[in-house]
Amino acid sequence: xxxxxxxxxxxxxxxxxxxxxxxxxxxxxxxxxxxxxxxxxxxxxxxxxxxxxxxxxxxxxxxxxxxxxxxxxxxxxxxxxxxxxxxxxxxxxxxxxxxxxxxxxxxxxxxxxxxxxxxxxxxxxxxxxxxx
Numbered sequence: 001x002x003x004x005x006x007x008x009x010x011x012x013x014x015x016x017x018x019x020x021x022x023x024x025x026x027x028x029x030x031x032x033x034x035x036x037x038x039x040x041x042x043x044x045x046x047x048x049x050x051x052x053x054x055x056x057x058x059x060x061x062x063x064x065x066x067x068x069x070x071x072x073x074x075x076x077x078x079x080x081x082x083x084x085x086x087x088x089x090x091x092x093x094x095x096x097x098x099x100x101x102x103x104x105x106x107x108x109x110x111x112x113x114x115x116x117x118x119x120x121x122x123x124x125x126x127x128x129x130x131x132x
Contacts, residue, residue, distance in 0.1 A: 007031065009062035015043050024063045029132030031067045035080065035124040036060040037116065045118045049087060053095040053121045060123055061099070071099060073127040074106045080122040084112040087120060 007024040008016065016023050024033040036059040038052030039045060046052040064070055081087055088110075106125070116122050 007063055007067045009059070009066050011041060012059070012062070015039075015041070018043075024067060026067065026129060029129050031064070031069055031073075031127040031129055033060065033063055033125045033127065035078075035122040036063070037119040037122045039119070045120075049090055049120055050095055052119065053091050054098070056121055056123050057095070057099045060125065064125075064127060067127070068130055069127045071101055073130065074125045075128055076107045076126040078109045078111065078124050080111050080113045080116060082113055082116055082120045084110070091121060 004022060005026040006022045007026060009023060012023070021034055023036075024031050036056050037045070038055035039059065040055070046055045061071065064073070079091075081091060
């Protein structure tokens with residue numbers, strides 16, 4: 001098996017090792033980022049929805065930055081939302097606009113779920129690595 005080119009954001013490596021997954025993998029000119037939630041450094045959920053979504057984006061941005069990317073390099077997004085009818089407007093119209101940037105936007109798939117291990121929101125992305 002080929003060695004995976006893993007990207008670890010600063011100060012969170014222990015959390016990823018404890019849960020046994022890679023935060024992101026570089027492959028063939030792309031960065032594949034695992035789902036990011038609004039967890040604090042110890043892995044617990046941020047209780048307030050707006051702050052939890054902001055923290056998920058901050059966690060995502062830490063990975064993108066470590067790989068030399070930004071949200072402008074993101075080409076595909078998948079979001080998972082617990083109880084979308086009650087949370088979608090806050091996520092999409094309040095918090096997301098702080099991070100999303102100008103059009104053209106990446107492709108998006110939004111999935112309603114019943115459980116995210118105590119979280120209300122998760123975002124995973126694929127980004128094009130600069131220079132590839």
